[in-house]
Amino acid sequence: MINREWHLLSRPVGVPKPEDFALVEAETREPGAGEVLVRNAYLSVDPYMRGRMSDAKSYVAPFELGKVMQGGAVGEVLKSNAEGIAPGDHVLHFGGWREYATVDAKQAVKVDPAAAPLSAYLGVLGMTGLTAYAGLLRTASFKEGDSVFVSGAAGAVGSQVGQIARLKGASRVIGSAGSDEKVALLVDEYGFDAAFNYRKEPVSRQLRAAAPDGVDVYFDNVGGDHLEAAIGSLNQGGRIAVCGMISVYNNTEATPGPRNLARLIQTRGRIEGFLVGDHYDLQPQFVAEVGAWIRSGELKYRETVVEGIENNLEAFLGVLRGDNTGKMIVKL
Ligand code: NDP
Structure with missing residues (x-):
């Protein structure tokens, strides 16, 4: 299966330019033991990714040049070699900036599309x-x-x-x-x-x-x-x-x-x-409290949704410019 994925080609100086990136085609990797193959439905683009494009020492490793860029994503499991996750399940993971992702199941969290729209797991509930x-x-x-x-x-x-x-x-x-x-x-x-x-x-x-x-x-x-x-x-x-x-x-x-x-x-x-x-211990309390406010309509949220993997970079650049209102999401 052919996968389209974004690579970082060179480390941007100042505002990132399209030449610093490439959308490339690559073969989708079959999942090994303990891995799952996910068809991504929504990708997250976030300001912190700008930091990962540089190689300055930081709290998170830089993106590797010529390799797929990583980020939050949610999607449907197509194949699973991991206990507790079955095809048809939906998961949140960090192998984004691509259409299909083969990821370690330990890095994937099951999410319920019936409880909230899938994109919410990248933003308001994520x-x-x-x-x-x-x-x-x-x-x-x-x-x-x-x-x-x-x-x-x-x-x-x-x-x-x-x-x-x-x-x-x-x-x-x-x-x-x-x-x-x-x-x-x-x-x-x-x-x-x-x-x-x-x-x-x-x-x-x-x-x-x-x-x-x-x-x-x-x-x-x-x-x-x-x-x-x-x-x-x-x-x-x-x-x-x-x-x-x-x-x-x-x-x-x-x-x-x-x-x-x-x-x-x-x-x-x-x-x-x-x-x-450092604060994931608050996650259950956060989801319970904020989830209830969303259901009651007391807390409102917007998303700016850009369609298509080919527009992933433009969506990211848009976040730095302020094109978004609420969470910027890419829908595949
Ligand atoms: P936003 O959805 O807030 O998008 C970024 C916004 O920043 C843009 O929409 C734009 O809005 C504003 N902006 C861009 N440039 C400027 C500028 N020069 N001056 C003032 N505002 C500007 O992104 P997030 O909610 O995802 O992230 C918000 C902040 O939180 C970021 O700084 C991010 O790095 C940080 N963050 C930190 C985390 C942590 O663990 N510490 C985790 C997640 C995010 P406008 O139109 O108003 O300019």
């Missing part, structure tokens, strides 16, 4: 959802009555952070996003108290207006001017969870940090990075 949940509740130690600011607020992680904060009794939820349409969505559909378009005016000025009483929690998806603005508006005992810094992912030189870090002294503020991979 990795990005858990990132929002763990980062807000554990890393930022959110508590009822906190005022919460989240950047990248119309994206997969950010839209869930704001809504979880609202549902758990935040005194005020503020979000920033890159277009007026996204800002309207935050307030009208997701129930944020205030939102602003960071492209229009300086973030610090807009944040001060949107959060006149300051912020207790800042959930950072963006870094740069957003982080500096949040430190500037941080209340006594404020907490900053550093989830991502997408504004610098394509930078070719080290970026100077926030100029106002000293404010953390007078506010007794705390700033802490986290990785979702």
Whole structure:
């Protein structure tokens, strides 16, 4: 069976270019002992993949040049040589960026297409959802009555952070996003108290207006001017969870940090990075709580769905540009 799969050809400098990648045809490998062959239905494209395209030392190994790129995917099992997984089952795995994947069954998790749409296991009930949940509740130690600011607020992680904060009794939820349409969505559909378009005016000025009483929690998806603005508006005992810094992912030189870090002294503020991979113990609690909010309609989510493996790269580049509202998914 012929498989189409994406390879990284060269390590991008700055914004990745199409020449850095190739969609190639390869023979699908038969599953060996303990392996399953999956026909992928949905692939995930995520900002962290930009980091894997570089060879700088990081928490996750770089993509290998000339080999299939990996990422989250869900699909149907066609063949199985593994106990507990049968043809016709659906699994979540990390062998994405290709149509068919032969993967170690130990790295595949069964998912139920009757319980939620398959794509949800890549987003709202998957990795990005858990990132929002763990980062807000554990890393930022959110508590009822906190005022919460989240950047990248119309994206997969950010839209869930704001809504979880609202549902758990935040005194005020503020979000920033890159277009007026996204800002309207935050307030009208997701129930944020205030939102602003960071492209229009300086973030610090807009944040001060949107959060006149300051912020207790800042959930950072963006870094740069957003982080500096949040430190500037941080209340006594404020907490900053550093989830991502997408504004610098394509930078070719080290970026100077926030100029106002000293404010953390007078506010007794705390700033802490986290990785979702360290918080999978929260998965059952997260799925139970967020799943119930989705079923009751209290938590809403969007997906931006791009069709076709040939558009996988464009979908990924679109995430870096902000083409997506909610989780960016590729449907095969
Ligand atoms: P999103 O769905 O939020 O997509 C990324 C969004 O970032 C775009 O839609 C765009 O929205 C925004 N963006 C792009 N460039 C800029 C910029 N220069 N300034 C401000 N906003 C920008 O992606 P995810 O929800 O998957 O990820 C959000 C963040 O969380 C990322 O930083 C990611 O790396 C991080 N992350 C971290 C994890 C962890 O374990 N720590 C796990 C998962 C994600 P807009 O139109 O608003 O600009």
